[in-house]
Amino acid sequence: LSALSGIFTLPWTVKPIYGFLSDGFPLFGYRRRSYLILAGVTGCFSYSAVGHNFWGLLDNVNNVGDGSSSTMVSYTIAALVLSSACIAVSDVVADGIVVQKTRESAKTDPSLAGGLQSLCWGSAAVGGLLSAYFSGSLLEVMKPQDVFSLTAILPLLVALIAFTIEEEPLSKSNMNSNQQTVNDFVDIQSQIDSLWNAIKQPAIYKPALFIFLWQSTPTSDGAMLFFQTENLGFGPEFLGRVRLLGAFSSLFGIWLYNTYLKNKSIKDILFWATIISFPLGLLDLVLITHANRLIGIPDNWFIFGDDVVLSVLGEIAFLPTLVLAARICPIGVEAVLFATLMSINNGAGVVGTEIGALLTKALGVTESNFDNLWLLSLICNLTSLYPLLFIGWLDEVGTDSEQEIEEQQKEAAALLVAAASESSEALSAITTVVDTEAT
Numbered sequence: 001l002s003a004l005s006g007i008f009t010l011p012w013t014v015k016p017i018y019g020f021l022s023d024g025f026p027l028f029g030y031r032r033r034s035y036l037i038l039a040g041v042t043g044c045f046s047y048s049a050v051g052h053n054f055w056g057l058l059d060n061v062n063n064v065g066d067g068s069s070s071t072m073v074s075y076t077i078a079a080l081v082l083s084s085a086c087i088a089v090s091d092v093v094a095d096g097i098v099v100q101k102t103r104e105s106a107k108t109d110p111s112l113a114g115g116l117q118s119l120c121w122g123s124a125a126v127g128g129l130l131s132a133y134f135s136g137s138l139l140e141v142m143k144p145q146d147v148f149s150l151t152a153i154l155p156l157l158v159a160l161i162a163f164t165i166e167e168e169p170l171s172k173s174n175m176n177s178n179q180q181t182v183n184d185f186v187d188i189q190s191q192i193d194s195l196w197n198a199i200k201q202p203a204i205y206k207p208a209l210f211i212f213l214w215q216s217t218p219t220s221d222g223a224m225l226f227f228q229t230e231n232l233g234f235g236p237e238f239l240g241r242v243r244l245l246g247a248f249s250s251l252f253g254i255w256l257y258n259t260y261l262k263n264k265s266i267k268d269i270l271f272w273a274t275i276i277s278f279p280l281g282l283l284d285l286v287l288i289t290h291a292n293r294l295i296g297i298p299d300n301w302f303i304f305g306d307d308v309v310l311s312v313l314g315e316i317a318f319l320p321t322l323v324l325a326a327r328i329c330p331i332g333v334e335a336v337l338f339a340t341l342m343s344i345n346n347g348a349g350v351v352g353t354e355i356g357a358l359l360t361k362a363l364g365v366t367e368s369n370f371d372n373l374w375l376l377s378l379i380c381n382l383t384s385l386y387p388l389l390f391i392g393w394l395d396e397v398g399t400d401s402e403q404e405i406e407e408q409q410k411e412a413a414a415l416l417v418a419a420a421s422e423s424s425e426a427l428s429a430i431t432t433v434v435d436t437e438a439t
Contacts, residue, residue, distance in 0.1 A: 005222065006353040007077065011085035013347035015339040016195075018092040023336070029169035033162050035093050040159025043086030044152045046079045051149030054079075083155070090158055092339055094120075097165070122254050125315075128247040136240015195336055204337075206393035207324055208344055213387040214270070214321075215348035218356040220380045224284065226367045232287075232299050242303055246311040253315030266320040267394045273317035274388055280309055281381040288374045321345065324394070356380060 018035075027034035049055070054075060098116055138147050199205055228234045234242075261269060283302075286292050292302045325341040359379060363372040 004077070006350045006357070008080055008084050009346060009350045009353070011081060011088045012091075013343050013350060015088060015092050015343045015346070016336055018089045019096065019336050019339045020192075022089075022093055022096060026170050030167055031170070032093050032097055033165050033167050036090055036162035036165070037159045039086040039089040039093070040155040040157070040162065043083045043090075043155030044159070046083035046086065047148050047152035047155065049079050050076055050083075051145045051147075051152060053145065086155060090155075095339065095342075122251065125247055125250045125254065128250065129244060132243030132247045133240045136236040136238070136243065139236040139240075195340065198337055199340075203396045206396070208341055210387065210390055210393045211321055211324070211341065212344050212348040213390055214274075215345055216351040216355070217383045217387065218352050218359055218380045220284070220356055220360070220373070220376045221353075222357065223360050223365045223370075223373055223376055227288065227370050227373055228303070230367055231370055234300070234303075238300065245304060245308060249308045249311035250315045253312040254319065256312065257316050257319050261316065266324050267391060269320045270317060270394070271388060271391055273313050274384065277310065277313050277317070278381060278385060280313070281384065282378070284377045284381075285374050288370070288377060 022031050022035045027038065098120055101116060135147070138150070142150075199208070228239065287299065287302055290299075292299065325338055325345075356376075359376055363376050365371075365373050365376055
């Protein structure tokens with residue numbers, strides 16, 4: 001299960017490619033709208049294929065030999081990977097729109113620019129609230145195929161909403177298609193060169209490496225899921241309620257960060273969030289050994305309490321990484337470098353998941369054997385601390401708080417406005433002098 005989770009996340013590790021495509025190769029004259037429509041329709045098709053058993057196209061295969069089951073699994077995995085890629089493309093395009101709006105608002109109101117990221121992730125958390133509960137409760141009354149068929153409506157809605165996006169079609173006047181293609185290629189090559197020059201800077205690659213190390217620590221989530229369902233007997237509906245509460249907790253974490261922690265340095269938040277999360281992560285050992293029952297705490301209540309606190313801390317720790325990623329993006333390659341940093345973040349998650357899967361196999365933990373699950377959980381929690389050895393890599397960029405960054409942006413914007421005003425006045429004075437002399 002952990003290995004499959006990593007496979008489904010792979011499309012999220014190449015997000016810069018989607019950014020290059022949407023920026024450099026507009027479809028039907030649009031850079032954003034057309035890609036959202038294409039991703040939405042393709043995602044709808046992928047989920048529908050899984051939900052309707054590929055419309056019977058594999059029935060002939062199912063009747064031939066013993067490989068029918070593996071063939072169906074292969075096609076199902078491929079369809080789900082494609083649907084994941086469609087969501088990733090939509091995410092990149094949406095990020096491009098947010099970056100554009102952020103750049104526009106940064107000139108007038110930097111605090112609004114910083115709030116756009118919180119708004120986006122808050123909206124994602126609201127979506128998580130809706131999917132968290134229904135993903136579990138629907139399985140109590142529907143077959144998994146029916147849930148996939150229902151899910152197919154969501155990417156189709158994205159495609160329909162894309163028609164409402166305000167985007168001016170690109171003008172191709174005085175430029176033929178061949179010239180447009182050449183210019184697009186040159187633009188992408190220029191972006192790649194600028195991206196490479198930016199990544200070579202220590203102030204960028206050191207924080208990026210820290211983000212990778214911080215997110216690539218192994219996890220025992222897959223094994224714990226089997227433990228909760230097979231050993232503790234939790235059903236889909238209950239696990240859906242746990243995810244629902246976790247989504248509420250994430251929203252609370254966003255509110256807590258924006259209200260009380262924006263004036264704290266990014267480095268300090270990441271350090272203390274990791275330190276506090278370590279003993280809380282060890283609480284899984286209490287659940288695995290059933291020690292909670294000895295003190296009269298039921299398994300379900302213990303799960304709820306543990307998930308709430310860790311979800312809050314997880315969101316508090318994640319938001320500063322977004323601020324950090326935005327902070328180190330130099331002018332000119334903001335969008336593509338931000339997508340690259342998020343790809344590094346997602347790729348690190350895949351590495352952590354796959355390492356966790358290898359540890360699970362090495363320790364002999366299966367869906368029915370949980371003898372070494374405590375050791376797996378202990379190893380995963382201990383390794384979460386080692387990235388703190390490299391937290392000094394954030395000294396150049398992580399010592400400021402988000403509030404201080406916003407104030408610096410306001411001062412920079414004010415200086416730009418003042419400089420522009422002085423230039424305008426100087427030009428006006430020069431024009432007046434020239435006109436006087438001419439007269």
